[in-house]
Amino acid sequence: MNWKKWKHITKLDPDRKFDKEMINTVIKSGTDAIMVSGTQNVTLQKVKELLNALKGSSIPIVIEPSSPDSVVYEADYLFVPIVLNASDGEWITGKHAEWVRKNYEDFNKFEKIFNEVIFEGYIVLNPNSAVARVTKSKCDLDEKSVASYAFVGERMMKLPVIYIEYSGTYGNPEVVKEVKKVLKFSRLFYGGGIDCREKALEMLKFADTIVVGNVIYEKGLNAFLETIP
């Protein structure tokens, strides 16, 4: 299945503990893809351990690196975030240029990888989240300001994904609704605080894809299974 048809992505954090039961439940849950991603304490070693545990399943695996140092090229997809509302330019273009620079000596090979990357235009909206603090995101935005960032991501930067990220808290559906109105071709992802069926369905009214993860660590596998549409 083409990634543009995914409705439900499960985000697993390499920094959290996992076991066989958890991995098996996620794989059989009906989720469309598994994204390996985290903001803090992500090391190559931890990413590879989680990837190893996922090996052999038929579900698409996405790597979403948080810095040029934690990029792993062994998954089906590489989704690379750009934080559109970051005050710190490092998270919009700086880290990305650093990543290119690191791969300069083997440019032809890197160019092929880069051409297949899916770039995600994040808009980070929970000021208390690790990602907001690290990137110094401007979170104090009204609905139309969020939609304006989305428009910039889609029309100015031609990004195929706009990602509304409330990481850790459940966001305002009106914001997601407003963003959906201005988008023409980008897929709209929503992530943050989805821990039951009701919230999953509410956000899916406006978002094309929901990203669910913390519920596994915080409420357990049964609550997670409820979020599958």
Added chain:
Amino acid sequence: MNWKKWKHITKLDPDRKFDKEMINTVIKSGTDAIMVSGTQNVTLQKVKELLNALKGSSIPIVIEPSSPDSVVYEADYLFVPIVLNASDGEWITGKHAEWVRKNYEDFNKFEKIFNEVIFEGYIVLNPNSAVARVTKSKCDLDEKSVASYAFVGERMMKLPVIYIEYSGTYGNPEVVKEVKKVLKFSRLFYGGGIDCREKALEMLKFADTIVVGNVIYEKGLNAFLETIP
């Protein structure tokens, strides 16, 4: 003539004095376009005065605004800068989102304008220039690091122009050469310190387009005429 064929652009600063002789000389010089642009003390009033003086000539006029407050829509082209190596995210996406937000109430009209904007991926390399200070640009970059930013501008953001800006000083041709190597479809602009024929021709070995301006204010019209290829 399509803007992609321009080899020589004359940049005029609305904050500087001009007179009829200067305007006439520029119009008849053989330059391919006139860009109205400046970083400091640019007001709508000053931009309009300069545009008025240019009225009636057959040469294409480009507006290059320095903030959402100084956008004028009366020229042939609107070129909007994005400072790829800014540390301050305002100059990569923030001001642009602010511009969209300002125009939210008349969205359909604005969308049409936005679709025709040429977005320029600036890489600002003179740390002592006003633009470097305002945008907090990271200027301490080796040739390959500059080319890495250019690659990000072209491949990640799909920008039609990459603009190497040494504003006020003449830059390193090796940097421009390295950038040219990595670009596939973006036009490569070079600006900064071109005040004679030799420098114009040297940069045109690698850049598709040179942008010339300060020479008029600093060395006079004869020196400017020498820069036309």
